[in-house]
Amino acid sequence: MPVRVVETTSPSHSSGQDLSSAQPSPPSCSLLCAGRSFCGTQNVSSLQKDEAWKVNVRIQGCDIEHGFLCGTMEALNVPLADTPVVTFWEGEIVDAKNHTFFTGKWEATPEDDIRHWSKFPSFTPLLSQIEDDGGKSLDLSNYPYIFMRWKEQYFVNVGADCGLTIAGFYYVCFSCTDGSISGFYYDPNSSPFQKLELKCVNEKPGGFSFSSYELV
Secondary structure, eight states: OOOBBOSOOOOOOTTTTOOTOOOOOOOOOOSSSSEEEEEEEOOOOOOSSOOOOEEEEEEEEGGGGGGGEEEEEEEEETTTTTSSSEEEEEEEEEEEOOOOOOOSSTHHHTTHHHHHHTTTTGGGHHHHHHHHHHTTOOOOTOOSSHHHEEEEESSSSSSSSSSOSSSSEEEEEEETTTTTTTEEEOOOOOOOOEEEEEEEOOOOSSOOOOOOOOOO
């Protein structure tokens, strides 16, 4: 949920598996499930200044079989905001079954897709197959990374006039090894390649606390 930038005139690892299986299955990962929380930062720097927001994410629902998940994102130190800004997002899991690496909406072209996915080192071993057939023949079921798109749907606790935009979406890479998340925000009207970096939270007494919100 980056600040919109307006132009004006004034100030990997494959473990030896066959990635060309004709019957791909959805990826599975014990660290990707409803109730899991993550914390980190989103870099929203522009040409004018360096800036990063503290970000918390909680997964509210996850349906691996159908390539769907959803959750909330909380930005804690947003300028001009009196309270943390919370949004609700829905995600697509790239599994070569329900969703491919090509977005096909949200103003993203195939060139935009490849440019953003290529920012993730774990995507490199898959690139040639994607260029060959769009990745439809990939078997990602045992791949140690899960690729996703997260699209914010609405603001939970503030109005749309809060100074932020949710017009774009995130390209996301999730590590099944340690639960870490990296992502890049895409919106033609915002600063490019705003990086999201999150770590899985070990929620124990005295540890990290995440606010609760009722979604209706």
